[in-house]
Amino acid sequence: MNQVLHQPLNETELQTMLLEKDIQPTPLRLKLLAYLLSIETHPTREKMYEHINAAGQSCSRATVYNTLNLLAEKGLVLPLRVDDEHLHYDATLMPHAHFRCKGCQGLWNLPVSLDTDHVPQLEGFLPERSEIIIYGLCPQCGKGKG
Ligand SMILES: [Zn+2]
Ligand SMILES: [Zn+2]
Numbered sequence: 001m002n003q004v005l006h007q008p009l010n011e012t013e014l015q016t017m018l019l020e021k022d023i024q025p026t027p028l029r030l031k032l033l034a035y036l037l038s039i040e041t042h043p044t045r046e047k048m049y050e051h052i053n054a055a056g057q058s059c060s061r062a063t064v065y066n067t068l069n070l071l072a073e074k075g076l077v078l079p080l081r082v083d084d085e086h087l088h089y090d091a092t093l094m095p096h097a098h099f100r101c102k103g104c105q106g107l108w109n110l111p112v113s114l115d116t117d118h119v120p121q122l123e124g125f126l127p128e129r130s131e132i133i134i135y136g137l138c139p140q141c142g143k144g145k146g
Contacts, residue, residue, distance in 0.1 A: 009034070009037060011030070014030050014033055014034055014037075015030065017033065017076065018030070018033065018076075021074040021075070021076060022074075023070065023071075023074055023076075027057070028052065028057065028059060028063065028064070028067055029067055029070075029071070031052060031055065031057065032048060032052065032064070032067055032068060032071065033071060033076060033077070033091070035048065035051060035052075036048075036071075036077055036089055036090075036091035037091045040092070040109060041106075041107065042080060042088040042089065042090050042098075042107040043088065043089065044086050044087060044088050044089075045064065045065055045068055045087050045088075045089065048064060048068065048089070049061050049064040049065070052064055068089055071089075072089070075093075076091070076093075077089045077090060077091050077093075078090045078091075078092075078093065078129070080098065080107070080131070080133075082098075082100050082107065082133060086105065088107055092109060095113070095114040095115070095130060096109050096110060096111055096112065096114070097109075097110040097111075097112040097114065097131075097132035097133070097134065098110060098131075098132070098133045098134070099133075099134045099135075099136070099138070100133050100134070100135050100136075101136065101137055101138035101141055102135060102136065102137065102141075103137050103138065103140075103141025103142075104138060104140065104141055106138055108138070110132075110134070112132060114130040114131075114132060116130060
């Protein structure tokens with residue numbers, strides 16, 4: 001499940017990604033996008049706020065959240081609301097499913113096909129995105145419970 005679904009990008013490539021979506025590449029936007037592309041743990045927006053401030057940039061929570069909203073609106077990252085409290089972000093845009101552990105709150109990528117092209121019931125519909133989240137316990141948290 002540690003399969004790499006995207007390659008890390010250099011600064012110029014990140015700028016191009018933003019400019020292609022008509023987003024001005026500010027240092028904060030570049031940092032958030034680079035961070036999301038570099039890890040596969042689907043950080044929550046709280047985690048990203050902490051990461052940005054720990055990295056020396058001091059930004060308000062609202063600025064970080066608004067920037068993430070903007071990136072999501074433009075389709076560069078996907079918001080994943082797994083429960084009422086946690087809004088995670090995913091930079092892997094290739095369709096995939098997730099496993100969510102209720103013990104450690106971990107979120108793993110699952111390379112499950114979410115191909116809607118061959119679902120006869122969707123004839124005439126225009127699907128834009130699909131989401132599958134399997135909830136349960138990861139092997140670590142499920143030890144001795146199975
Ligand atoms: Zn777990
Ligand atoms: Zn994912």
